[in-house]
Amino acid sequence: DAGVIQSPRHEVTEMGQEVTLRCKPISGHDYLFWYRQTMMRGLELLIYFNNNVPIDDSGMPEDRFSAKMPNASFSTLKIQPSEPRDSAVYFCASSLKSLGGVETQYFGPGTRLLVL
């Protein structure tokens, strides 16, 4: 399996521009997570989906952030308008919930976003 795929790997944009990050989870996984990582705040969960349905978006910073999962193999995280404080590494992860508990989350390589 190719693992979790994210694109783009790097993004440099100017303040005010729209940014769209993309994720393809591992085939068959029914959970998808979006995280943001910065030096100051560490790894923060933004939102997660189960079977394409958003379950918890309490970590989404504000209305400028939105996420969608139109099907089991694709999700997007959009920032509009972007601000310099959004600069971070954004990770997508997927997992498969087992009857016995929580399965391993597999992370994609991340998107390094720099907003100037």
Added chain:
Amino acid sequence: RKEVEQDPGPFNVPEGATVAFNCTYSNSASQSFFWYRQDCRKEPKLLMSVYSSGNEDGRFTAQLNRASQYISLLIRDSKLSDSATYLCVVNIGNQGGKLIFGQGTELSVKP
């Protein structure tokens, strides 16, 4: 208070040393516990799960103390390749697959 707190680090140790990381969690409803490893500029990867009875995987030993809400990771005979950030991770049972990550502890193993 953060839900998952770890030693701030960084830990700088010589090859062959034994090093221990500690972690505390605040939610008593936490049900599953993990250590993840993150190499510089890479994604986090599962190192090992942590079970109530304690578990060992080669040079790595993880312990859980539910009463004290405390998790530990012991690395014996440390190698240069162990240099990374170690993340303490907790799953709270009533929140599905959601994981809470600690800030991480950086380990640097020197020759």
